Amino acid sequence: METWATQEEIGRRLGVDTQAAGELLVTAGLKVGREASPDALARGLAAPDVSPLGRPFLRWQAAEVLPLLEPLVRRLEAAPTVPATGRSRTSARGRPAAGRPPATRSTAPAPVVGTTFDAVIAVHAVADPDPGPTGWAYTDQHTRITTTGATPHATQRRGELLAVLHLLDHSPSEAHLLIRTDSEHLVRTATVWGPTWQRNGWRQRDGQRPENLDLVEPLLTTIAKRAGRARFGLADTGDPFVVLATRSALEAAHQLGS
Numbered sequence: 424m425e426t427w428a429t430q431e432e433i434g435r436r437l438g439v440d441t442q443a444a445g446e447l448l449v450t451a452g453l454k455v456g457r458e459a460s461p462d463a464l465a466r467g468l469a470a471p472d473v474s475p476l477g478r479p480f481l482r483w484q485a486a487e488v489l490p491l492l493e494p495l496v497r498r499l500e501a502a503p504t505v506p507a508t509g510r511s512r513t514s515a516r517g518r519p520a521a522g523r524p525p526a527t528r529s530t531a532p533a534p535v536v537g538t539t540f541d542a543v544i545a546v547h548a549v550a551d552p553d554p555g556p557t558g559w560a561y562t563d564q565h566t567r568i569t570t571t572g573a574t575p576h577a578t579q580r581r582g583e584l585l586a587v588l589h590l591l592d593h594s595p596s597e598a599h600l601l602i603r604t605d606s607e608h609l610v611r612t613a614t615v616w617g618p619t620w621q622r623n624g625w626r627q628r629d630g631q632r633p634e635n636l637d638l639v640e641p642l643l644t645t646i647a648k649r650a651g652r653a654r655f656g657l658a659d660t661g662d663p664f665v666v667l668a669t670r671s672a673l674e675a676a677h678q679l680g681s
Contacts, residue, residue, distance in 0.1 A: 427470065428485040436489060437496050442659070447492045448483075449656035452540050452601050456610055456657040541598040541651065544590060545664035547605070548582025549672040558675025559586035560668045564603075569671045573679040582672070583609045584638040588645065597650040603658040605665050610655045617643050 428436070434444030448454040452462060459469035459481050468484045548559035557577040562569045572589060574582070583606055594600060604610060620626065620633045621643055627633055646653045658665050 426484065426486065427482040428488075429480065429482060433483055433485065433488065433492070436485070437492055439496065444492075446659060446662070447495050448488075449603065449658065450495055450543060450601065451488075451491050452654055452656075453483075453488065453491070454481075455614060455655060456607070460654060462652075462654075540601040540654070542594070543601045543603065545603045545658065545662065545668045546583065546586045546590065546609070547665055547668035547672050548579050548586055549669065549676050550577060550579040550582055551673065551676050554578045556676045556679045557582040557585075558672040558677070558679065559583065559589075560671035560675060561586050561590050561602075562664050562668045562671070564664050569667065571671050571675040573675040575679060578635075580606075580608060581635055581638060584612075584635055584642060586672075587613070588638065588642055591642075591645045591649070591653065595651070596648075599651040600653045601656055602653065603656045603662070603665065605658050605660040605662065607657055610657050612639060613642065613646070613655045 430444050430448065431441045433448075434441045437444060437447070439447070445454065449456075453460055453468060454463070459471070463469040468488055470482045470484075471479060472482050473479055543564040544561050545564060546559075546561040548557060550557040554577055556573065556575060557579065558571060558573040559582040560569055560571040570589070570593070572585065574585065577585070583604065587602060587609070590600070590602065602613075616633070617639050620636075620639070625632065625636060625640065633639060
């Protein structure tokens with residue numbers, strides 16, 4: 424086996440296409456969107472390269488990366504098309520409903536097989552209309568438990584931020600989390616734009632205050648205070664766990680609006 428391999432070559436050795444290989448790399452915590460994660464770079468598992476046409480791409484340390492991805496492939500093959508779920512509900516303000524608080528753990532769980540994380544969570548929000556009654560949901564991809572909440576009037580983007588804040592508030596501080604979403608805006612806000620705004624005194628390049636700063640600022644503060652990592656990965660819209668979170672968020676929005 425060659426030492427370094429492209430994403431396409433990784434996929435071929437796993438028996439999946441290039442896109443699926445990319446999704447597996449995100450799930451394993453080795454990619455964030457289209458870039459290698461800081462962990463993968465620090466561990467020497469990924470190396471940036473440039474094609475003869477000048478296009479950037481990543482090479483992967485195949486001997487170390489493939490063993491991380493192979494358990495994920497087996498788990499995906501064995502997983503049902505529509506995962507069964509438990510449901511934990513929250514009030515319209517995003518707080519635990521009376522008498523039914525979300526379950527929390529005093530210590531971090533064992534790492535999810537095939538990843539560097541203790542939990543892999545799919546997040547989504549729906550505003551119907553946008554803005555309007557907004558539901559949000561997140562699904563633990565290991566336990567299949569879905570937590571939902573809703574707010575009377577917001578945008579989908581605010582709903583996504585509310586979902587992540589609730590997730591972080593109700594997860595052990597030492598747990599390493601991979602938060603998956605099909606919202607590129609959420610991923611970029613949490614990983615690129617937000618930290619840049621923070622360095623610039625919470626201002627955009629044009630000097631204006633960023634949208635939803637009342638949620639973005641506490642999100643970054645919460646992430647910084649955690650003992651465990653909180654990483655964001657861009658998932659495909661058709662990802663089964665994202666679809667499940669979407670359906671649950673839509674149901675929460677409709678229940679609030681009815």
